[in-house]
Amino acid sequence: MTATRWARPAAGREPAGAALLAWLADPSAPGLCVVAGGPGCGKSALLAWLVGHGTRAGTGRERAVHAFAPLAGMGVRGAVWTLADQLGLVVRGPRDLLARLGADRRPVTVVLPDLHAAADPGALAELVLTLGAHDHVRLVVETRSGTDVHRQLADSRAAVMDLDEPRWTDEARRRSWHAPTASPDPQPPAMVVELDDPAALCGADPWQVTAAFEADQDEHGGLRAAWLRAGQSLCREQGSAERALVLLTALGDGADPRLRPELARLAAGADWHLKWSRIRGDMTPPWPGPVFAMTTAGLPAGQALLADHVGVPRTVRTTDGTPVGRLPQLPGPPVAFGVLTDSTLLALDHQGLLSERTLPGAVRPTGIAALLDDGPTPAQRLTDTLRTHFARSPGTALCATPGVVAVGAADGTVHSFTPGTPDEPARTAALHTGPVTALAALDLPVGDDGQTLPLLYSAGSDGQVRAWAPHTDPQPTSVAERTCPVTALTAAHTARGLVLAVAWADGLVEFRLLDDGETRHLWPGTAVHALALTAPGSLLMGTDDRLLCLRPR
DSSP states (O other): OOOOOOOOOSTTOHHHHHHHHHHHHOTTSOSEEEEEOSTTSSHHHHHHHHHHHHTSTTOOGGGOOOEEOOOTTOOHHHHHHHHHHHHTOOOSSHHHHHHHHHHOOSOEEEEEOOGGGSSSHHHHHHHHHHHHTSTTEEEEEEOOTTSHHHHHHHTTTOEEEETTSGGGOOHHHHHHOOOOOOOSSOOOOOOOOOTTOHHHHHHSOHHHHHHHHHHOOOOGGGHHHHHHHHHHHHTSSOOHHHHHHHHHHTOOTTSOTTHHHHHHHHGGGSSEEEEEEEETTOBTTBOOOOOSEEEOTTSOTTEEEEEOTTOOEEEEETTTOOEEEEOOOOSSOEEEEEEOTTSEEEEEETTSOEEEEEOTTOOOOOHHHHHHOOSOOHHHHHHHHHHHHHHHSOEEEEEEETTEEEEEETTSEEEEEOTTSTTSOOEEEEOOSSOEEEEEEEEEEOSTTSOEEEEEEEEETTSEEEEEOTTSOOOSSOSEEOSSOEEEEEEEEETTEEEEEEEETTSOEEEEETTTTEEEEEOOSSOEEEEEEOTTSOEEEEESSEEEEEEEO
16 A cells, blocks of 8 residues: 655644654654643644644554544543543543553554643653553653653653754744744633533533543532543533433442432433443442343343353343342353253353353253153253363354354354254354454244244454354355454344344444344443343343443434
């Protein structure tokens, strides 16, 4: 691909622009470049030139800008959420961002204008220095000369470009350049937000609300905790009704009881209705813990099975999230569940190993029937077949219906087994580049005699959702595709027809009504690990700190 041509920086700043590009291309250069100077010297214009070209399609890897956050008036969390959005991440705060960037060694270039005008410049400077400690992260930071943060960063062995120095300007080009005179370093107007008023919060500038909540330690009836819990979503561009809905999904049961009905009223125009939520710390009913696997398929009506980070399966009522019971702890935290028709629970863990449990209420043969049929049941034979399969190829995903059991692998293949004929070889299809991350299945009726054919949906780290009926070839095009991995998937027959729901690694959840092609979107402001559908058509979402049940309007 031909490299994208860059225009010259304005006001004779070609020497400064050339130096920035040389710094980006030099692997031995310091990871932090500080662009300094006095008011009105053109710092912001230079960084705007760098960001404008560095974010264009076709820009070479060495000159690419992956994220930028104008820091004027912004606090630490606002900056972190802005960067995370652009990097395709979902984070709660600075610690999460640092951990995610530390674990992913791909080169990242971040541009941060107006550090000196931030709501908390010192704390953001500390974040910059911590980010700069990663050798694969490059940072360009603008700050006014002579400020405390300028001295703090300049003393850190950073590369410093002071635009007040003549060497960074081509004087002849500067004299020939004509442009309107810009006011020096404009500051955002001060805003006073009523932090106790849900309507004011949902209609105000979300970055200034975030900065205000960071500076004010009062809980404001529970609004502060809810805002900081879901803030990455709340700071997205959206209407006040959608913002009220997200804030409502993050409100704990210890909040001022007047807030919930008020937020529900404000959210009446959103695409979703919150039926109930269970938040970390809730007591009535209790929060069930982090949710890393969940299903409603194969369970009694009105129940969902979920498991936490230590592998304890629990059942809850889908009407309100109240606990029903729990099963013995699994050997490891599960990534997926499948329930067979004899109430055998199959659980696949992070290491690709299979465990089984028996759900309460399972019917077992007794008396003469038990004596006459003492061999392995079809479910037991299927489980043995799966164990043999996983011994050769550890699994990454699992799903089950009465008509099919499917498993995914790290090489992008999906293998389907027929429960009624467990000894038959698996059918296999290569559906993804990279690991399969989630599977879902439907049994589709094919006549009036009760016969069905299975339809599988698979999702991968390649960001694709594929459809495959194991008796035919996979569909050649993906059902859905984005530039980030899929984290959860579910499909079911509901009162609203066939539904497919998808959760992506950047925090987006999609609800697809397959019969009419309608799609709803939600950004809950946290990573979604598990999804499940109820028979009436509500969607359960499991996260680190929330279990949500929402119904599309």
